Amino acid sequence: MSRTDTPMKPGPRGITWLLHGWFFVCKLNPEEFEKALKDVKDFLDSGIPKYPVCTINAWNEWTEGSYLEPDTVNGMGYLEAVRKVFG
Template identity: 55%
Template sequence: LLAKAKKYADSHPEQPRLITINAWNEWVEGSYLLPDMLNGFGYLEAVKEVIIDGKYDRY
C-alpha cells in the first residue's frame, strides 16, 4: 500500500510530495511503527525499503 501511495505521489508532481502514515506509537490500537519484541525494526525497515532503498526514487 505504501508503494502505491509513493507511486501516486511521484506521478502527480503538481501536488505536494507528501504521504501520511497513520501512527508512530498507537500501541493500544495496534497501529504503530516503533520497534517491538515480535517484529523488531520490521515495520520501519519496510517503510525504508519503499521510500529510500527500493526501486523507487528517493525523495
C-alpha cells in the same frame, strides 16, 4: 464534506482509498505494508496529487493498534519497510 466522513472505497492489497487521494492501510504485516507503501509512492510520484506528501500514523499508538515502533513480533519490520520505499 470533511476528510473524516468522506466515503471510502476498497483498493489493492489491503489499502482503502479515501476520496481526495487519502489512503488508509490497515492490519498488514511488514511485507504487505511495504507493498502498500510502494503503491502510495507510485501514486505520489505520478504527478496526480497537487502536494505529494505521505503522512504515516503513528509511531507508538500501541493501544489503538497503530504503531511503527519495533516490537517483539515484527522487530524493525515496519521501519525497514518505510526505509526501503522512501529511503
